[in-house]
Each structure stands twice: as structure tokens, then as C-alpha cells.
Amino acid sequence: xxxxxxxxxxxxxxxxxxxxxxxxxxxxxxxxxxxxxxxxxxxxxxxxxxxxxxxxxxxxxxxxxxxxxxxxxxxxxxxxxxxxxxxxxxxxxxxxxxxxxxxxxx
Amino acid sequence: xxxxxxxxxxxxxxxxxxxxxxxxxxxxxxxxxxxxxxxxxxxxxxxxxxxxxxxxxxxxxxxxxxxxxxxxxxxxxxxxxxxxxxxxxxxxxxxxxxxxxxxxxxxxxxxxxx
Numbered sequence: 001x002x003x004x005x006x007x008x009x010x011x012x013x014x015x016x017x018x019x020x021x022x023x024x025x026x027x028x029x030x031x032x033x034x035x036x037x038x039x040x041x042x043x044x045x046x047x048x049x050x051x052x053x054x055x056x057x058x059x060x061x062x063x064x065x066x067x068x069x070x071x072x073x074x075x076x077x078x079x080x081x082x083x084x085x086x087x088x089x090x091x092x093x094x095x096x097x098x099x100x101x102x103x104x105x106x
Numbered sequence: 107x108x109x110x111x112x113x114x115x116x117x118x119x120x121x122x123x124x125x126x127x128x129x130x131x132x133x134x135x136x137x138x139x140x141x142x143x144x145x146x147x148x149x150x151x152x153x154x155x156x157x158x159x160x161x162x163x164x165x166x167x168x169x170x171x172x173x174x175x176x177x178x179x180x181x182x183x184x185x186x187x188x189x190x191x192x193x194x195x196x197x198x199x200x201x202x203x204x205x206x207x208x209x210x211x212x213x214x215x216x217x218x219x220x
Contacts, residue, residue: 030204035211041194043211086149092204093139093162096149 002027004089006097013077013104021072021100023087031090032063032070037099038083046072046085077104109133110212112197118218124185127215131178131199137161138180139200139209140172144193155180156203187219 003026013019023032034046047054047061049070054061058077063070070087082104088094109132119125131138140152142165151164155174166172169187174180184191197212 033209041216042213043196045208048208090205093151093154093164094205094209095151098148
């Protein structure tokens, strides 16, 4: 089956810093989603992005489907950005990556 | 509130017992998916139902079963529980069987087996 890898596994930032999270997938997918899992365990949809670039406030995402990767950019990070970020490849069901754990300190 | 309701939020039970987790999909969604998030296995797809019928099966153990009822709510039954079944169980829903219009996740049920 399809493999989804994320890097880095862990990221520690000071408030205000920018970061880039990467997601590689091993096969063609219908779509690609990014999620944020907050410290309380809730999974929150960030982006639904099969290709191209989307922006939502301080977050943006780019998927290059032909090269099988997606990037999530977080700018001017805040402590509330802490948590785990997952990408998931959509192959009629979601196959999740292993996540990037982000900690933002004041 | 995402519109997907999972109950209970927390469950503590003993090994060997059986539990039922419930999921009500977002209004209008016909498809329900179950996922298990454990420390060692990450987020794994278990099973999908669409309009009452099983549509896809993932890494679901034989001790686990699910169904989707005529009112579209779904239940995940876990039996002969083991310590390793402790995990966060998520339900997600989508309008169509292939998730073309996106997925909405519930807040999960945290199961602890002692």
C-alpha cells in the first residue's frame, strides 16, 4: 500500500519563528490533507490540497502531485500552534503519516 | 463542534471486557470511517461503511466489529480487550464513498484498558 512519510519528526521553535513541514507519499493519490492534532487530541482539518498552493492566515500548504510531496508552512509561530501535524494521503480512505510534533515556546 | 459526535469521550475498562463506541456522522454524510491512534502504530484506518454497507476494511482485528445503522450512526465493538487496545479511536464522516468532498473527524473516544 501507499507509504506516507513526514519530516522532521520533532520540531522545537521559539514564538515568532517560521517552519516548513514535509510530507512525501509513495504513489499517486486522489488528494492530500493536512491536520493539526491539538494537545487535547482533537484532529482539525487544515488544508485539503491535491495540488497547488493554498493559504489560510499564517499557514499555507503546497502540494506537487507529480513529485509526490506536500509542504506545510507555518509563519510567525505561536504557542497555540503546538501539537502534532499530520498529512494524510487520500486513496478513498485516508492514510496518515507518522506526524511532526511541534513545540512552540514563548 | 465538527458535526461528528462520538460517545463516550473516555472509557476505562478491564482486560477481557467488551465495549461499544458510538459515532453519529455529520448531517447529510453517508460514509463513516473508524481510525485507531495508538502510540506504537500511529493513526490507522480500521473500517468504512457507506449507507449501511461495509465498503472498505483496513487493519481491523477479528476481535473488533462495526456496523452502520439505518439512521447512519455507527458503532465499533471491541471485545476480549487487551492492554494493547488502549488508544484513541476516531470516527470520521464524508458525504460520498470516496471522500471527494472531504472528511470530518469527531473528537475521539479515549479507551484505556487496565
